[in-house]
Amino acid sequence: MITAYDYPTGRACEAHGIDVTLVGDSLAQVCLGYDSTTRLTLDEMLHHCRAVARGSKAPLLIADMPFGTYQANVEDAVHNAVRLMQEGGVEGLKIEGGMEAVDVVKKLTSIGIPVMPHIGLLPQRHTILSGYKVQGRDARSAWNLVESALAFEAAGAFAIVLEAVPEVVGSAITNRLARIPTIGIGAGPGTNGQVLVWDDVMGTWGGHKAKFVRRFGNVKSEVEKAVKDYAQAVREKSFPTADESYAMPTAELELFMK
Ligand code: KIV
Numbered sequence: 663m664i665t666a667y668d669y670p671t672g673r674a675c676e677a678h679g680i681d682v683t684l685v686g687d688s689l690a691q692v693c694l695g696y697d698s699t700t701r702l703t704l705d706e707m708l709h710h711c712r713a714v715a716r717g718s719k720a721p722l723l724i725a726d727m728p729f730g731t732y733q734a735n736v737e738d739a740v741h742n743a744v745r746l747m748q749e750g751g752v753e754g755l756k757i758e759g760g761m762e763a764v765d766v767v768k769k770l771t772s773i774g775i776p777v778m779p780h781i782g783l784l785p786q787r788h789t790i791l792s793g794y795k796v797q798g799r800d801a802r803s804a805w806n807l808v809e810s811a812l813a814f815e816a817a818g819a820f821a822i823v824l825e826a827v828p829e830v831v832g833s834a835i836t837n838r839l840a841r842i843p844t845i846g847i848g849a850g851p852g853t854n855g856q857v858l859v860w861d862d863v864m865g866t867w868g869g870h871k872a873k874f875v876r877r878f879g880n881v882k883s884e885v886e887k888a889v890k891d892y893a894q895a896v897r898e899k900s901f902p903t904a905d906e907s908y909a910m911p912t913a914e915l916e917l918f919m920k
Pocket residue numbers: 665684685686687688689726823847857858859
């Protein structure tokens with residue numbers, strides 16, 4: 663699983679063998695320049711889901727429910743989930759949370775909406791968690807994560823995302839779940855699948871890199887090179903050449919030059 667935020671990234675997921683495409687609310691930071699996922703509105707998410715959906719038909723298409731769109735009450739969550747599917751064109755949804763989110767998962771799955779709960783580090787709660795920190799490092803909080811995962815499985819979730827937990831916790835949860843897969847991000851090699859943010863995989867920016875990120879590409883340096891080379895070529899007038907320009911038929915040229 664990898665994130666996608668627009669038509670070309672959605673196309674790339676479909677064309678190159680990704681199983682699940684996620685329109686993650688990391689969209690807030692990596693595409694929209696916000697400093698937190700909590701800033702992302704449902705309308706902004708819908709706009710990007712529509713673009714990804716136009717590019718990505720084959721891999722399962724999941725979207726994050728933005729902060730505040732599923733917590734107030736179950737009716738609200740259903741209404742917003744339906745909007746993401748009908749207007750956004752996604753096939754399933756991801757929500758962050760623990761035991762307090764079990765009723766929402768139960769309701770959404772009972773009406774046929776595939777739900778993937780996200781446990782461990784919850785970026786939508788980074789402020790109350792005092793930052794983006796590894797979760798489940800002590801036995802008690804690790805057991806809370808195991809219990810949430812089991813409750814979500816019983817509530818009908820089709821998969822669980824585990825973010826930033828010790829690898830023994832990733833493996834323990836994976837082994838205890840009877841029917842559904844885990845997808846890890848910073849949860850070690852023992853989960854059933856992995857997910858990363860598009861921009862982290864591509865190396866599109868050079869800022870902070872979490873321990874669990876591996877850059878599989880270096881798009882940032884390609885972008886830098888192309889932008890600089892283009893600007894320089896324009897300034898020194900080596901671009902465009904005659905080959906890159908249109909000619910006028912000779913007879914017309916003579917008339918034009920008169
Ligand atoms: O928003 C996101 O990109 C995510 C994934 C990293 C799991 O939630």
